[in-house]
Amino acid sequence: MNKYSQISNYLQHFLNDEVKKTGIKKVVLGLSGGLDSAVVAVLAHKVFGNDLLCVKMPSHYSSQSSLDDADTLCKDFSLNIETASIEPLLKAYEDMNPKLDNLRKGNFSSRMRMSTLFDISARENALVLGTSNKSELMLGYGTLYGDLSSAINPIGDLYKSEVFELAEYLNVSQCIISKPPSADLWDGQSDEDDLGYTYAQLDKAMKLYVEDRHTRDEIVKIGVDANMLDMIIKRIFRNHFKRKMPVIAKLTSRTLNHDFNYPRDITL
Numbered sequence: 001m002n003k004y005s006q007i008s009n010y011l012q013h014f015l016n017d018e019v020k021k022t023g024i025k026k027v028v029l030g031l032s033g034g035l036d037s038a039v040v041a042v043l044a045h046k047v048f049g050n051d052l053l054c055v056k057m058p059s060h061y062s063s064q065s066s067l068d069d070a071d072t073l074c075k076d077f078s079l080n081i082e083t084a085s086i087e088p089l090l091k092a093y094e095d096m097n098p099k100l101d102n103l104r105k106g107n108f109s110s111r112m113r114m115s116t117l118f119d120i121s122a123r124e125n126a127l128v129l130g131t132s133n134k135s136e137l138m139l140g141y142g143t144l145y146g147d148l149s150s151a152i153n154p155i156g157d158l159y160k161s162e163v164f165e166l167a168e169y170l171n172v173s174q175c176i177i178s179k180p181p182s183a184d185l186w187d188g189q190s191d192e193d194d195l196g197y198t199y200a201q202l203d204k205a206m207k208l209y210v211e212d213r214h215t216r217d218e219i220v221k222i223g224v225d226a227n228m229l230d231m232i233i234k235r236i237f238r239n240h241f242k243r244k245m246p247v248i249a250k251l252t253s254r255t256l257n258h259d260f261n262y263p264r265d266i267t268l
Contacts, residue, residue, distance in 0.1 A: 004165060004166050004168075004169035004170075005169065007158075007166060008046075008166065008169060011154045011155075012047050014154055015048075016047050018265075019048075019127055019152065021265040022127060022151075024126065025048075026052075026127070027048055027051065027126050027128075027152075028053045028120055028124060028126045028128055029044065029052070029055070029117075029128065029129040029131060030054075030147075031055060031056055031073070031074070031079075032056075032066060033056075033066030033067060033069035033070035033073075033176065034066065034176065035163055035181060036163055037054075037131040038070075038167065038172045039131075039163055039170060039172060040129055040130075040155060041073065041077070041079055042073075042077055042170045042172055043170070044129055044154075051126075052079065053080050053082065053120070053124060054070070054074060054079050054080065054081040054082075055082055055083070055116070055120055056070050056082070056083045056084070057084050057085065057086050057112075057117070058083070058086070059087045059109055060090070060091065061109070063182075066182075068175075072175055072176075073173045073176060076173050082120075084116050086112040086116060090105075090108065090109055090112060106143070107143045110143035111145055113146065113147070114128075114146050114147065118149075127151040128150050128151050128152075129150055129151070129152055129153070130151075130154075130155075130156065131150075131153070132147060132148055132150075132153060132155070132156055133156065133158055133159060133162075134156060134158055134159045135159045135161075135199055135202060135203055135206065137242075139195065139202070139206075139232065139236065140235055140236075140240075140242050140243075141191070141194070141195065141235075142242065144241075148242060159203040159206065160199040160203060161203040164199075181199070196231070197225075197228050201225075201228065202228070202232065205219060205224045205225075206232060206236075208222065208224065209229070209232065209233065209236075216230075245257055
């Protein structure tokens with residue numbers, strides 16, 4: 001069986017099982033026109049059909065091509081979609097903060113999108129699906145309580161380069177697969193420009209460091225750029241807090257996330 005056939009089957013079972021455990025039948029996700037949300041949408045549609053709702057949440061920085069790509073995906077796979085623009089929210093905040101830099105603007109946009117999505121999930125009695133891949137999670141390339149938030153994330157253990165390959169297997173629309181990754185958080189924003197390297201370069205180094213557990217010096221000897229590797233290692237540890245629940249000060253004999261630990265799906 002093809003590697004990505006196995007991964008696709010596993011992730012479909014994962015989504016079905018994890019959503020069923022909650023007693024909820026519907027799911028929602030933010031559809032940006034980018035690769036990650038497209039892959040999650042196609043996987044989720046295979047499991048939930050019309051009980052999946054995709055939500056476009058454009059701002060005045062969203063490229064028309066991204067919106068068109070999201071529409072193409074929905075047409076290709078018969079996905080339910082609605083639009084909930086964050087433009088009025090972002091413009092109001094920009095008016096209040098005329099010195100807003102790109103980082104703050106991007107973080108605010110991401111959090112407004114997730115606030116909107118969680119409100120729609122309450123309206124629909126649906127779970128929010130995450131769309132962050134492992135490359136982003138390891139590097140901390142995401143917004144805490146923004147795009148990193150979700151109830152269930154099916155692709156968080158797939159590196160970005162693997163998400164590309166899974167997208168090819170799933171026949172995701174070529175207009176999405178072929179374009180450079182971007183979150184459209186501000187004019188001209190590009191993921192790989194922000195990070196300084198391509199995902200192919202980053203993923204190769206991260207797999208050696210994270211999966212194979214090679215030391216820094218061993219990886220450099222293999223031929224990986226030392227400056228890039230140092231940046232990766234620094235980001236992995238500097239952004240570890242984004243991958244954890246908030247730390248609770250321990251005052252009692254049984255403290256949440258310290259020694260009061262049960263499986264997430266525990267029942268009486």
